[in-house]
Amino acid sequence: MKSGILNRQYTALIVPIGVNIMLAVSLNLVTGFLGELSLGHACFMSIGAYTGALISTSMELPSYAEFFLALIAGGVMAAVFGFLIGVPVLRLHGDYLAIVTLAFGEIVKSILNALPFTNGSKGLSKIPMYSNYQHYTLVFILVILTIVIITNLVKSRHGRAICSLRDNYIASESIGIPVSRFKVLAFVIGAFFAGIAGVVYAHNVGIIKPTTFDYNKSIEILVIVVLGGMGSIKGSIIAAVILTVLPEMLRGADDYRMLLYSIVLIVMMLFNNSEVKERLLEMNLFKRHQKEVD
Amino acid sequence: MAMLKVTDLKVYYGVIQAIKGISFEVNQGEVIALIGANGAGKTTILHTVTGLIPPKTGKIEFEGKDITKLQGHKIVSLGMAHVPEGRRVFASLTVLENLKLGAYTRKDKEEINASLEMVYKRFPRLEERKSQLAGTLSGGEQQMLAMGRALMSKPRILLMDEPSMGLSPIYVNEIFDIIKQVSAEGTTVLLVEQNAKKALDIADRAYVLETGNIALEGKASDLMNNESVKKAYLGE
Amino acid sequence: MLTNIIEQLLNGLRTGSIYALIALGYTMVYGIAKMINFAHGDIIMVGAYALYVAIINMQLPAIPAVLLTCVTCAVLGVGIEKVAYKPLRKAPPLAVLITAIGVSYFLQSASLLIFGATPIPFKSIIDVPAIKLGSVTVSGLTLVTLLVTTVCMIALTLFINKTKAGSAMRAVSEDKGAASLMGINVNRTISMTFAIGSFLAAVAGILYICQYQSLRPTLGALPGIKAFVAAVLGGIGSVPGAMIGGILLGIIESISKAYISTELADAIVFGVLVVVLLVKPSGLMGKNSTEKV
């Protein structure tokens, strides 16, 4: 509790920031690198969260073993769902695919609401707090792992194949890239890390409900990815931090909080794509920018 | 007075300078050829003239009017047509709809129909395919459509970016005949061509572009006999 | 039993015709400006409040109030486009999507500040008697909504396909640069798209609150998403598709609530959507992509 520089309000944000980074980086793989708009990322998160929570609430293992198991199971289960969603992915793209991801998210939400062991709309509560701010080292490690693995992947032969699909899938096919396999792969890996993020989320908040993971949550993650820049992992990280902290910074504004938040969001998007920013980049940051593009 | 006058034009893509201070003129009734290697900046010049890219500095005048800062659609409605590089037909519209859009700035229904007949006569393939979606035309058919679409506006000046690209030899000849005809009917022509020989054949004057600068200019017949032009662009 | 089925179909038709109306405006902006306008649902909400202000606060008679509402929304739509979307013309489409989400939040929180969170009841301004067909009654409002939706659909189809302005819109949607080479004023065309789209949203907003008779700042969110789904189901950019998609969505929803499970109705509706798209990847009325290799 004696957290030094940070007060309690901001200490409470450490884990949510980590969760959002994991979510944004994993969604970036699908949206930024594969180039497919996904409106169902929260669905994978919910699969992970529920799987993890069911494990840690029903088992009697030492806490670290239990949490480790929850993480793996949550990630794997989400990846399995990523694979299932991958099937329509083979036939669809663009906005049609986006709507299917949204549909899957809503279907999973409805089913979680109806299954007997997920406790309906009351959700699961009393989930042990294995990943709250007192265990931020653990969360930190998971976040770093996510970032490193996805960054590595993107800069490999598999990652290049994924990026090529974004740029021109007809050309990708023509040079022998098994298009379907890589589309599914991106979804599966993205889902896996979203699942892990879900497990961390569940064990930080202690209660999960189906409504937490509706399309608004997916859109929140998407906002982070796009604001940070599609295909920029560094951008996702920075945007995750900004967008998690911002609402809390606006607390003082009371009634005007959401209004200000929306204005800041619009202004940031406009600035991000404006000539002013281009000028700034041209002036001194040009070299670095160029690297990012490559 | 020159019909189209470009003075000290400089154009940038981000930090890359594509056009490095170019001046040229096109007079009423002339056919002007613009030739140069890949990436010399020919397309960029045409795009700047019709307002698709804003210039950094310089002045563009059309019939005495400063059009440098004018929006693209206003420039076009002054009587300029542009056959863009890469054809850029409206893929999900039919051939006929594409042609009608070419006449967007015109109001006279009768005359539009007359123009349509004229285009069909020049490119019978377009009439055969008038209800096919433009995106499914073959490359050469699309090129004809782009050309026909530009003619539909009855321009006073016609800017063409590699109109012969992707056309079969028979149609290449056809296209140059059409350019000659159009010119004979009083339309001024600014022609960008890789096929420098054919272009110089029909042009009155020409400019040779090298990496954003004008390297040579003069009467087409003179340039045709210029040794360096022969070597660099005519493949002799 | 048969009466029951017919009644449930009519229920579906009622919600469906509202989805359809919203989807028309959605598909309009979506097909032409090539952006998912997440704020469309919130323009419906603004329309609903505008009507409320016109009728209750300004005491206007119904027709001027409706006109005022439509004009307000059209102006708002154009304004939003100018301020929030136009600067992003060259940005990737997803950037505009996010700005649209920002605009949606903005409109919701602004109306929360102005009108408060408590739902405001509002009495329908449309009073058309119900029609009795044998043992079933069709409410007057459903008929009006269907009629309005059909008229809008036909008008919009004719406008887009048969008029010069319509083909200019389609040209702009494909290639703004080439469109400007035709002498088309790209900015004005896009403004017009938003004006029409928002006008349709206003109409939808009016019928929506006449139907459901209650106002709150978040009222546009769910219909907005449903309309998006309907537009995709029908085929992006296809006007008749939007109408069919909307009505179908309403009917599937009501049938699955009635005969399968109210609890899983959403899952079923979305399941049907997924299946339809798997069978017909470009929606019911969507054109297959015209990209030629």
Added chain:
Amino acid sequence: MALLEVNGLGISFGGLRAVDDFTIRIEKGMLYGLIGPNGAGKTTVFNMLTGVYRPNNGTIKLDGENLVGKNPAQICQTGVARTFQNIRLFKKMSVLDNVKVALHNETKYSLWTSMFRLPGYFKKEKEMDQRALDILAVFGLDGQAQVMASNLPYGQQRKLEIARALATNPKLLLLDEPAAGMNPNETAELMETIKLVRDKFDVTILLIEHDMKLVAGICEYLTVLNFGTELASGTPDVVLHDPAVVTAYLGE
């Protein structure tokens, strides 16, 4: 046995018979030209050969292996690579990466190696870099390796597309109007490059082209397509003087 054997190939779009009863045999190592008027169906033939379109009838055999029914990626792995009439590069990727993607099936390492940078990663990546640079060098593009593909001028983009196709190590290379948009000098240079490619990479080449200088200059055998059917075929000096070809295609 010929490398490519196509028999009775045909396809329709709606009511339009775009290609009808198309038959061709290409021997290994040949430089073969496919010419014909606009809209004759040349690109469509390429699309059928590479699995983009599925023919309504006919057979395609590469080295005796059937290609009909395979998807484009499988066909590429069987040994057919192509370029496109309207250039299709990975625009947001660097020139080097454009070629490295195409090495996907040539130099392999596992997904785990990718994610965790296991030792094999650096070695294989280095190999790929080297191979890609070698190919780029043939086209004089090695100096531009780090440039984003969309920033290349048109002519170089065409070359990059050929380089990318070659990186898949094809037996048969299909080029759709490689000289379009090039001036005579550039075309002459391209002709040299194509010949060089054929010899150096040991591929068979089938190309579509409207530039008769190129066609006459490098093609060893020609087939002329008109309205989807074969009009003539033979060596260039015969075909290009065939009166039917002259009226339908060459003019004058």
Added chain:
Amino acid sequence: GSKEEGSKPAEDSKPAADDAAADASDADANAAPAAGENTFVIGGLGPLTGSAASYGNSVKQGAEIAIKEINDAGGVKVGDTTYQLVLNFKDDEASEETVVPAYQSLMDDGINALLGTVTSGAGLAITDLTLQDGILQITPSGSAIACIENDNAFRICFTDPLQGQAMAEYMVDKKGLKKIAVIYNTSDEYSTGIKDKFEEVVAEKGGEIVASEAFQKDDVDFSAQLTKIKSTDAEAIFVPAYYNDAAYITAQANDMGMSLPFFGSDGWDGVLAAVTDPAFVEGAIFLSPFLASDDSAKDFTTAYEAAYSATPDQFAADGYDTVYVMKAAMEKAGSIESADLIAAMDGLTVDGLTGAMTFDKSGEPNKGAKFIEIKEGQYAYTAD
């Protein structure tokens, strides 16, 4: 100024209070009120934005009325000190995620007791935190059982199952209804909580649930569910939901010409203001401990209407009562230390707007259920 022993915030429970006061002073002038001399800060948590915003706002406004009343009357006298009450209310968006930093920022600001949360879900996410901080927590309207499981937590409203039980008993025993249809919100734990118990008790009593129809958050069209019920032989419809849902349901039932009697849960309070025609809800009966038009609530209603130009609903009354319960606890404890306040809650009796309630260790407010019937467009307590 000197601080008296008893008035010092509990050292262990609010270690950050002093730092927070310092923090607050270098923030801008309008920053949240801090714990300080002779003020007792009540932290509030509830949704002020989003689709549940109306509940949070009602609670906040009700609490503000109470605080103004108390302060105007001189404040709360604890021992020798008189405290002015201050409300520091933060938006939790009814989200389990947002509520945590919101709560922590309250603790940064420094609070003496917590009024909240308004919704159950968010409340569950902070129960352990408030327990660790050892602070008195009273939720005005968090009705899930688990909200007050910890020793430091109490509530003003009924629990969900209790309501379900009370309504089942009322409908079956008092009204003699045997065949009942239910419409509930499947995505809301309040609604499902009541419905589960209700159906259980009805069955025990020999009644029959002839239809149990779900709807989702933000749904506005209930015609499919109603049509389904129409084709059963239901004698009444029970709708455990909030008043805005009830308004849609009753209006649409009316449209369809249905005349079955409606019964509701306490969320129905406010339904009259939400329908366009009171006839839609005529005869409906719901459980509510609060009635704005009742004589007992007259002063409150007048003050509330003057301040917010709206009729107070049950949430507002809950908020109001929460403040008075806190006041009573302070006075009884004779101290404002959290531990003392919590201890004082046991056995505390307060006669509030929502009825006379007595607290015990469990945290539940033992109070009688009252039923309201809508008659001639007015709410009225039922005779029984």
